Amino acid sequence: MQVSPRVYGVHISEERKGPGAMHPGGTNIYFVGDPRESMVVIDTGEHYRTWSLRIQEFHAELGSPAIDAILVTHGHSDHIGGVDRLQEYFTRVRGRNGDGCRVRCHPRLRERLGRILGDPSIVSPLKSREVVRTGGGAGLRALFTPGHEDDHVCFHLPGDRVMFTGDTILGASTTTVRDLAEYMASLALLETYRPETICPGHGPVVHEAAPRIRSYISHRERRERQVLEAVGHGHNTVAAIMSYIYPRNLRRELREPATRNVLTHLTKLAKEGRLTETPATYSLPSGP
Ligand SMILES: [Zn+2]
Structure with a gap:
């Protein structure tokens, strides 16, 4: 073409x-x-x-x-x-x-x-x-x-x-x-x-390039606001932030990318000093 x-x-x-x-x-x-x-x-x-x-x-x-x-x-x-x-x-x-x-x-x-x-x-x-x-x-x-x-x-x-x-x-x-x-x-x-x-x-x-670039930018900005809002409401783990932002019945194959997405937002916000990160907790893997 x-x-x-x-x-x-x-x-x-x-x-x-x-x-x-x-x-x-x-x-x-x-x-x-x-x-x-x-x-x-x-x-x-x-x-x-x-x-x-x-x-x-x-x-x-x-x-x-x-x-x-x-x-x-x-x-x-x-x-x-x-x-x-x-x-x-x-x-x-x-x-x-x-x-x-x-x-x-x-x-x-x-x-x-x-x-x-x-x-x-x-x-x-x-x-x-x-x-x-x-x-x-x-x-x-x-x-x-x-x-x-x-x-x-x-x-x-x-x-x-x-x-x-x-x-x-x-x-x-x-x-x-x-x-x-x-x-x-x-x-x-x-x-x-x-x-x-x-x-x-x-x-x-x-x-229509201009609106597409705009929507990519505003999509991420909207997510960022949601993440900040979730944290503001006291949701302080990735899982809690996830369930605040995404619908409860999020399709299984979308869960992992959604988690990664929340993590990239949190990393950015922490890097910019807009969030404070405290060390995660650790536990043994649940094996057989
Ligand atoms: Zn690639």
């Missing part, structure tokens, strides 16, 4: 195995630039042969353009799984006279990707706010956006007003967050670029 003049995306939908799909709304790989000149690819999907083949097929559908580089949003397996296979493939397609396809990522990810690729010289770390140029006059600005993961990078394509958000903003749901304070700062940064379209790592493309 073509998203904007210089953005094409291949959507990989996933079969539901057991409760819930692995990635709600499937996974997206993007090709950016001009198919008649050259392009870059954003992310490489899981390390399944079928996924890599689908991406190669889409590359052929675009007319097998030269791929200057693979840009990586972050180091989770569903984003870097195919990196070795696809880097090799894109380098081979370019022919012997072309430069090899480079892999560009957050500096924190450099060593790991170098090991996966078996050749660290293929990987060039991005600089914060660096602009990566490719065909069609496209220039993608790398925005370091920690929160979901500390090696996360979003890419902004100002000409098409597109923001590639990896797992920082998803198309169909909210995302998991490792560091909420950093995550909120990253959302605020994305908002300042005023994109029109969000191309997420998972789920459908979002055509």
Whole structure:
């Protein structure tokens, strides 16, 4: 599918195995630039042969353009799984006279990707706010956006007003967050670029970017207020705060993410000095 003049995306939908799909709304790989000149690819999907083949097929559908580089949003397996296979493939397609396809990522990810690729010289770390140029006059600005993961990078394509958000903003749901304070700062940064379209790592493309970013911010702010309110009412354990905020009959598979979510809020509030944390109590595990 073509998203904007210089953005094409291949959507990989996933079969539901057991409760819930692995990635709600499937996974997206993007090709950016001009198919008649050259392009870059954003992310490489899981390390399944079928996924890599689908991406190669889409590359052929675009007319097998030269791929200057693979840009990586972050180091989770569903984003870097195919990196070795696809880097090799894109380098081979370019022919012997072309430069090899480079892999560009957050500096924190450099060593790991170098090991996966078996050749660290293929990987060039991005600089914060660096602009990566490719065909069609496209220039993608790398925005370091920690929160979901500390090696996360979003890419902004100002000409098409597109923001590639990896797992920082998803198309169909909210995302998991490792560091909420950093995550909120990253959302605020994305908002300042005023994109029109969000191309997420998972789920459908979002055509009204501004309200989506806003709702992500206000959703977390609302939760934070609820957590503070719960603590204000004397609920001082994660379990008590949970049952104050969430409905009693919360589905079993949502309980664990909800607990983690409350914990990330508490960690942020404690870090900011807005809550005091006292050591937890300990007991022996209840064994057989
Ligand atoms: Zn992720």
